[in-house]
Amino acid sequence: MSKKMETTNKLIDRVNALEAICLDLLQLTGLTPSQTRIKFDDYQIKYTQEAIDKREAEVHAKQLSENRRAAVSEFNGIAGSHYWKLVFMSKKEQGKHLDAIWLDTTEGLELPNGTKRPDFAVIEPSVDKLIERRAELVSSLNSINLTMENQTIKHNEQSIIDASQGLEKQCASEVAKLRKDDSTSQAERERQIKETEADYKVRISRHIHKCKSYIESAKVSIKRHEAMQEELEAVNTMLSTQLVNSK
Known part of the structure; x- marks a missing residue:
């Protein structure tokens, strides 16, 4: 008997043994022999490789459909929040901008084959909507004090320099005193020097981080x-055009 035939026979024997075990276990649940055979045959039909593959494909298709639904919902939300950017763009620019939003939204997400970016209608705003948007922009612009923001940047940039230099001098002074201190051992002095230098390094780092956060803000x-000022100009231009055309 060939090795292949021997392996095949062993597999057949195991399958037969497993079938017998399954039939015995099913009968232990109270089923009659005929009911047991029907139940077993039903499992054989349900759990063929073809049936398993079909169920897995259905689950996968459902997941892809849910992914697409979620992506479309997120896309529409983001595109809607970009309305006042889109409305001042040409059709070509709008298309590119919407494509970029869709690309970001679907990055790393598996979608059904052939899925395309959803359509998004950018409706031209009415006169009332433009007036409302203009009021919002003016209010927001008035809430930003450019003089104060520029002073904040200048002050904190200088503070980084002054405080860093001042703390470095203080550190050097304390280290020099520690080196001259004969009341402690050499090892103890070195330990205190390292702790002092580490402490000042942390203090300088914290100050720089705080100043940089103020500068960035x-x-x-x-x-x-700047962006709102540009949008306000665009709103005023479109509003003027619509008012002229409505006469």
């Missing part, structure tokens, strides 16, 4: 002001 406010 001020820069963000200035950029927001």
Whole structure:
């Protein structure tokens, strides 16, 4: 008998043994022999490889459909929040911007084959909507004090320099005193010096981090002001055009 035939026979024997065990266990549940055979045959039909593959494919298709639904919902939400950017763009620019939003939304997400970016209608705002948006922009612009934000940047940039230099001098002074202290051992002095230098390093780092956070916040406010100023100009231009055309 060949090795292949021997392996095949062993597999057949095991399958037969497993079938017998399953039939015995099913009968222990109270089923009659005929009911047991029907139940077993039903399992054989349900758990063929083809049936398993079909169920897995259905589960996968459902997951892809849910992924697409979630992606479309998120896309519409983001695109809606970008309305006042989109409305001043050309059709071509709008398409590119929406494509970028869709790409970001679906990054790393598996979708059904052939899924395309959803359509998103950018409706031209009415006169009332433009007036309302203009009021919102003016209010937001008035809430940002550019003079103060620029002073914040200048003050904190200088503070980084002054405080760093001042703390470095203080550290050097304390270290020099420690080196001259003969009341402790050399090892103890070295330990105290390391602790002092580490302490000042942390203090300098914290101060720089705090100042940089103030600087970054001020820069963000200035950029927001610039962006809103540009949008206000665009709103005023569109509003003027619509008012002229409505006469």
